[in-house]
Amino acid sequence: MPDGFAPTTWTGGGRRFSVRLMALAAAIPVLTFGVSLAGVIDRELAGPTLAALAGGGAVALGLAVLLAVAMAHNVTRRQQAERRLMVLEARAAAERRLSDVASHFPGIIYRRVMDPTGRVTYPYVSSGFDLPLVAGASGEASLFAERLFHPDDRAGWLAAVTDSARSLRPFHCELRLAGGERWVRTAASPRRTADGSVVWDGVLFDITDLKTAEQALKTSLGEKEAMLREIHHRVRNNLQVVASLIQIEALHITDAEARLRLGDVSRRIAALGHLHEELYGSTDFTSVDCGRHLHRLCLNLAEPRGLALDTAMEPLRCDLDTAIPLGLIAHELLHAAAERAARQDEAAGIAVTLRREGESVLLVVRGGDKAAGLGDRILLALAAQLDGRLSHQADYALLRLPGGRFHD
Numbered sequence: 001m002p003d004g005f006a007p008t009t010w011t012g013g014g015r016r017f018s019v020r021l022m023a024l025a026a027a028i029p030v031l032t033f034g035v036s037l038a039g040v041i042d043r044e045l046a047g048p049t050l051a052a053l054a055g056g057g058a059v060a061l062g063l064a065v066l067l068a069v070a071m072a073h074n075v076t077r078r079q080q081a082e083r084r085l086m087v088l089e090a091r092a093a094a095e096r097r098l099s100d101v102a103s104h105f106p107g108i109i110y111r112r113v114m115d116p117t118g119r120v121t122y123p124y125v126s127s128g129f130d131l132p133l134v135a136g137a138s139g140e141a142s143l144f145a146e147r148l149f150h151p152d153d154r155a156g157w158l159a160a161v162t163d164s165a166r167s168l169r170p171f172h173c174e175l176r177l178a179g180g181e182r183w184v185r186t187a188a189s190p191r192r193t194a195d196g197s198v199v200w201d202g203v204l205f206d207i208t209d210l211k212t213a214e215q216a217l218k219t220s221l222g223e224k225e226a227m228l229r230e231i232h233h234r235v236r237n238n239l240q241v242v243a244s245l246i247q248i249e250a251l252h253i254t255d256a257e258a259r260l261r262l263g264d265v266s267r268r269i270a271a272l273g274h275l276h277e278e279l280y281g282s283t284d285f286t287s288v289d290c291g292r293h294l295h296r297l298c299l300n301l302a303e304p305r306g307l308a309l310d311t312a313m314e315p316l317r318c319d320l321d322t323a324i325p326l327g328l329i330a331h332e333l334l335h336a337a338a339e340r341a342a343r344q345d346e347a348a349g350i351a352v353t354l355r356r357e358g359e360s361v362l363l364v365v366r367g368g369d370k371a372a373g374l375g376d377r378i379l380l381a382l383a384a385q386l387d388g389r390l391s392h393q394a395d396y397a398l399l400r401l402p403g404g405r406f407h408d
Contacts, residue, residue: 107205112188114165116196150176164190165198174207183211232276239273264375271331274300275324288323290316290406291354294330294363298352301334307341310351316361316406325382326363326401329390332375333365333397341367359403366396 109126145154153175164171171188188202243266250262278293291313302309318326330352337350350367383390388401 107203109203110188110201112200112202114161114198148178150178150180152176164188164200168192168198171200171202181208182206183208236273236276239269239276243267243269243273267335268328268331271297271328272324275327287317287319287407290318290323290326293323293327294352294354297327297330298334298350301331301338302350305338305342307338307350311353313352313354314356316354316356316408318406322386322401322405325385329379329382329386329399330363330365332379333363333399336375336397337365337367356403356406361401361403361406363399363401364396 109124110122111124113121113123115121142154142158145157149157157173157175160171160173163169168190171186171190173187174183174185176183183206184204185207186202186204188200190198190200192198246262246266246269250259250266253259253262274297275288275293278288278296292315295311295313298309298311301307334350334352341350351365353362353364355362379390383399386401386405388399391398391400
């Protein structure tokens with residue numbers, strides 16, 4: 001082979017052979033040109049040789065063209081194969097990344113398929129915590145529930161799967177595994193395929209620690225509620241004892257005014273006891289139903305005296321910082337109305353209303369006189385404590401309070 005035509009070495013024996021043939025085919029026309037040039041000098045010597053080489057050059061040129069076409073085709077196929085290989089490698093890398101994510105996921109990733117006959121399969125389940133469920137497992141949904149879940153939770157799982165398959169709504173469920181010691185939470189998004197099957201792609205977490213902490217919190221909360229209820233019960237009993245002691249002491253006092261004042265003190269202490277009695281029977285210790293509390297307060301004052309009473313209370317709730325002063329204000333106003341009715345020997349005329357009006361809440365007590373002395377000072381102090389305004393008209397008292405202190 002002439003100098004300068006050393007073949008380029010490519011990967012693969014076929015490629016090296018093709019390059020050598022190309023180099024050989026390209027060398028023949030060069031030799032032909034050289035011989036032709038020599039024939040110019042000696043035509044008689046070069047004639048027959050030139051004709052032979054010319055024919056061989058044409059053949060070599062055709063062969064070179066064919067080889068070039070074959071090489072171009074080979075290069076195209078090689079590029080296509082390389083592109084396919086790159087796509088396969090990218091898919092393999094994506095699958096490896098997904099497998100790595102799934103293996104380190106704090107739970108499992110699964111695909112569940114239910115065909116139109118109700119048969120369930122799990123074509124994919126990632127490695128996570130141990131489950132008696134394996135990829136490719138199949139069977140009726142009820143068999144899966146019986147195999148995997150606690151008897152008390154199987155019906156809930158079946159109902160959730162059936163509803164999700166029918167409506168294609170997201171699937172959510174919390175349930176115990178068969179042993180009853182482990183809790184799991186699962187969520188999946190369904191879709192329907194062309195053959196009528198429903199496919200769920202979802203996740204499942206172990207929430208045993210969360211359920212244990214939740215149960216401990218419920219137990220602790222229940223203990224605290226019982227303790228608060230007992231505290232309110234004891235406070236109410238103690239207030240009643242104090243009120244009774246004051247009443248007993250008042251019986252031994254000959255001074256009528258002093259006895260009256262002690263009676264007022266006992267009455268106010270009893271009003272506080274009624275509020276704690278309301279809390280004792282409540283399930284919500286953060287707020288009080290003011291309408292219910294005031295209604296009971298009115299009955300406690302009116303029934304022993306035989307007074308007719310008309311109440312209209314909206315179901316408004318407030319916290320204890322509002323309920324206690326409001327109860328004392330209502331008690332003072334009701335007591336004044338009851339005293340007036342007793343003096344005038346009236347069988348009716350007392351009405352109490354609690355309602356929301358715009359940005360305010362109104363307490364209206366009809367039939368009472370304006371309190372005097374200590375009672376008036378107590379009312380003004382309690383109204384100021386609530387950021388309210390107390391006013392008296394001819395036959396009723398009106399307390400206007402900020403609506404923000406109450407909620408429905």
